[in-house]
Ligand SMILES: NC(=O)C1=CN([C@@H]2O[C@H](COP(=O)(O)OP(=O)(O)OC[C@H]3O[C@@H](n4cnc5c(N)ncnc54)[C@H](O)[C@@H]3O)[C@@H](O)[C@H]2O)C=CC1
């Protein structure tokens with residue numbers, strides 16, 4: 001198959017969909033690989049490394065889009081890229097459609113086979129194996145960024161997470177105890193903060209209680225518990241997910257006025273629309289805004305800040321499923337490994353992810369198994 005990769009065009013996005021080592025794997029499997037010149041620059045991969053691995057380096061993104069049967073990216077396509085879609089193209093990337101109707105319309109209209117990293121569910125491989133590595137990174141970064149924006153000169157209340165002997169430690173409240181939440185917890189505990197983590201899953205809370213023991217407080221995520229906890233919080237991390245769906249708005253606007261002025265809210269779940277009523281998307285070059293005295297950090301591509309680590313971590317996970325899809329074609333890859341069905345969000349003009357369809361009122365859901373054969 002002809003597979004390829006273009007330079008990401010999202011604001012301050014430096015990750016890339018394929019490394020030179022990935023290229024070697026695709027070429028060894030008999031595929032032709034097309035890479036846009038300078039695509040790997042932001043992650044520290046040079047054109048000559050891609051060429052040595054067997055890639056054909058292409059001058060423009062348009063030529064790559066026009067040539068390939070399978071495009072391997074990191075972020076969702078942006079409006080400037082919609083006109084480059086062609087019928088039957090396999091687009092293997094993060095899509096986050098529940099937060100993006102224009103993109104959903106473009107993929108359906110272009111009859112693109114949209115294979116979304118974030119909904120691929122593989123119970124034998126950790127649940128959401130193509131989301132997990134970026135969630136690990138974003139979870140860890142959420143505390144690093146939160147600590148920075150708690151500094152007075154960055155607009156925060158002027159509190160050090162760990163405190164020092166004789167002063168109170170900061171209170172960190174984490175909403176959602178999955179991959180982002182667990183990694184945020186690890187760093188916050190490591191930095192010496194008081195950590196409270198909430199989830200709707202009791203079994204997840206039991207797991208967190210087992211691994212962190214007395215160093216954290218676990219609570220069921222209810223409106224009452226959230227309202228009580230955030231009043232005392234210095235840093236709140238939004239880390240909830242219902243795969244494919246728009247995030248539930250559990251961090252309410254009315255809480256802001258009851259919180260400490262200068263407290264920070266890092267909404268990692270912003271890529272699924274955000275779990276804060278006051279969340280709006282921000283970018284790395286202007287990552288915060290202040291509403292009702294609370295600093296909001298809502299960057300939808302947090303791992304893009306550490307692209308070398310993130311590209312390697314992401315492609316470690318995407319390579320194996322990507323090789324299955326390229327090697328067998330999407331249809332046979334699904335038939336032989338049924339977990340891949342769960343990643344297909346759009347196919348032949350139909351919306352095939354139930355949770356995405358449920359997040360909108362306007363699309364009919366089609367069962368992918370009925371049409372992808
Ligand atoms: N902004 C960014 O750069 C990045 C954003 N993300 C996003 O972070 C979010 C979380 O991802 P993961 O941790 O990997 O998901 P996950 O599936 O591992 O964990 C989500 C957790 O949220 C819990 N949850 C669901 N509803 C809840 C509620 N009402 N209250 C409390 N907990 C609730 C679930 O039970 C689950 O344990 C996703 O939207 C993901 O796309 C991930 C990586 C990078």
Ligand SMILES: CC(=O)C(=O)O
Nearest residue numbers: 094134271300301303
């Ligand atoms: C998960 C995601 O959207 C990201 O890593 O940018």
